[in-house]
Amino acid sequence: MPKHSSLSQRGQTAQNTVLRIDFEVFFEAMHNWYHPEDNPGGAITLNIAENRLSWHLLRDKMQQISREHDIPDWVASYTSAMGAPEFREALAGFMGRFLTGCPIDPEQLGLSAGATATIEVSSWILGDPGDVAVFPAPCYPVYKQDIGNKGGLERYDLVTHHELSDIQNGPVLDIPHLEEALRDIQAQGKRFRMLVLTSPDNPTGGVYSKDKLEAIADWCIEGEIHLVVNEIYGLSLINTEHPELVADYSKNTPYTSFAQLMQEKESEYLHLWYAMSKDMGASGFRVGVVYSFNYPFLEAFNNLNAPHMVSNHTQWLFQQVLGDHDFMEKYIQHNQAALTESYLVVIRSLRKLQIPYAPARGSLFVWLDLSEYLSEQSQEAENKFWMDVYKKTGILLTPGEGFGHSKRGQFRLVYSCVTKEELEVAMERLEEYLL
Ligand SMILES: Cc1ncc(COP(=O)(O)O)c(C=O)c1O
CATH class of the missing domain: 3.90.1150.10 (Aspartate Aminotransferase, domain 1)
Incomplete structure (x- = not known):
């Protein structure tokens, strides 16, 4: 230096x-x-x-929209820091039908410029500097910067297995692992503030079953630890019944969105992240989403998110794309x-x-x-x-x-x-x- x-x-x-x-x-x-x-x-x-x-499909659709529709006037003006109401409505409809399998209230969605910004703003609101966020290992490397650069949270890599053969049926994270991490973090004089799961997972591709998610969610709620499930790959699913692949999957673990559990529990400690980057192959458009039942969190998000808002033109374009359910x-x-x-x-x-x-x-x-x-x-x-x-x-x-x-x-x-x-x-x- x-x-x-x-x-x-x-x-x-x-x-x-x-x-x-x-x-x-x-x-x-x-x-x-x-x-x-x-x-x-x-x-x-x-x-x-x-x-x-x-x-190519998304590009053609967007070009068709641009040819056939006038850009509405609201696109040129400021809008809600949570995201334009018109877009949040379309996004909620899309998520409910295709991702979560349960209706989503647009008022519980907040939009930032990509998952990166959504993770950064969420961590800033949920944790204080020096707080610890736990990630089952291996995990998406850039989480470290997303939670740390601005929010000052520390990443804790929770190793639940050593050999790949242990995760043939998906993630093996269980309550005893979390208890151990909690003891370890507390012994260092720190606070276990947040647990982040990625489902389907980056990099392993595994998914968490609904039962597993429920047990983990209950443990987090009881311990007043925020649990965020990142479903950025929620629609990027492999056909596990393909004849050449089926033998790899001895256990039937269908992907279930965490939103369903969130609606059952209505807890201020449960949150979900999503984005257009992976499932829609549109990382360059920078659209990220947080869904939460924590209303003070959503208010804080509204007050903090101005530097991270998604361009209105992008919101308008995706409103048209996601609103066309036949296309989707x-x-x-x-x-x-x-x-x-x-x-x-x-x-x-x-x-x-x-x-x-x-x-x-x-x-x-x-x-x-x-x-x-x-x-x-x-x-x-x-x-x-x-x-x-x-x-x-x-x-x-x-x-x-x-x-x-x-x-x-x-x-x-x-x-x-x-x-x-x-x-x-x-x-x-x-x-x-x-x-
Ligand atoms: C798990 C996970 N979260 C977040 C991101 C960042 O996504 P975005 O491009 O929407 O910021 C990625 C990108 O690789 C990812 O894999």
Whole structure:
């Protein structure tokens, strides 16, 4: 750090803390992108959680809306910091019909610019600096910054298993794990303030059953701990009955939205996050949502959210898209079929190579165990292997570092951020490298 800085202490910390360790390589790879004729040896990045498989449908729909509708006057003006009432109404209708399976009151929704902003504002309101938010490991690495950068909450990685074989049927988080984390956090003189679950999960693709969610929710309510379930991948579901996949799922754990339990409990300690980024493949539009029965929380959100509001034009556009339920039905069907097809491309290769993976029920990922290829069980060996894969194959996986798990050699592969054809090339190269 330089001796003199014109920045604040926190500004200097920000200056010296990278958002993601794989970003630099990612941008380098983007300049050398694969093309079957022009650049057949080019890079194929499988590290960013994006879904490009259905964008053509959404793009056509948005272009049609822009052609056929005048932009309403309210779009040019300020609107509620919770989100435009017109959009929240359409969003509530969409969520109730397609995501939650129970009616959603638009007054209980707050919108920010993407899930990132929603998580940041929510954490700021629910916790104080130094409070602890618990995440079952492995978890989405950027949660650390989302809860910490502004809100000052600390991330606690709760390791519930070491081997991938333990999570073949989904997450194994249970009350004894939470009790132990609570004791540990209290012993450090800190407060266990928030538990965050991601369902379907990033990176494992597992989902929490309704019974499990209920037991955890009751434990949190009793202990006055906020429980937030992030359902950002709620409609990105794999067809677990596909003949080539069905054998991977011995236990039937259908995805159930947490909203149903929230409505049964009506507790101020239960909340849900959602966004347009993954299920709609629209991360660039920046639309995130929080749903809560905590009315003081919603008031605070309204008072704090002005810097994070979603553009009215985006709200208007999505109001039209989500309000067309026939379109949404077709979109979701197409998207889930495309996700399943691409997921299969990866699974076929992994089976051939006998590489352990966590069978996913949803999300855009395969969480795989390449530990047997490491020279030793260390972070250094893991990073070295990750870079070697990239250098020799052009394939960029998400490095395991940052997911907070105990076992080295596990990586996340995103199968939806490239076309199926590009993914096939990537898996062929990976097979060649690993064989
Ligand atoms: C679990 C989870 N939450 C939040 C985000 C951030 O989403 P957004 O682009 O809407 O900010 C991601 C993106 O990868 C994610 O996987």
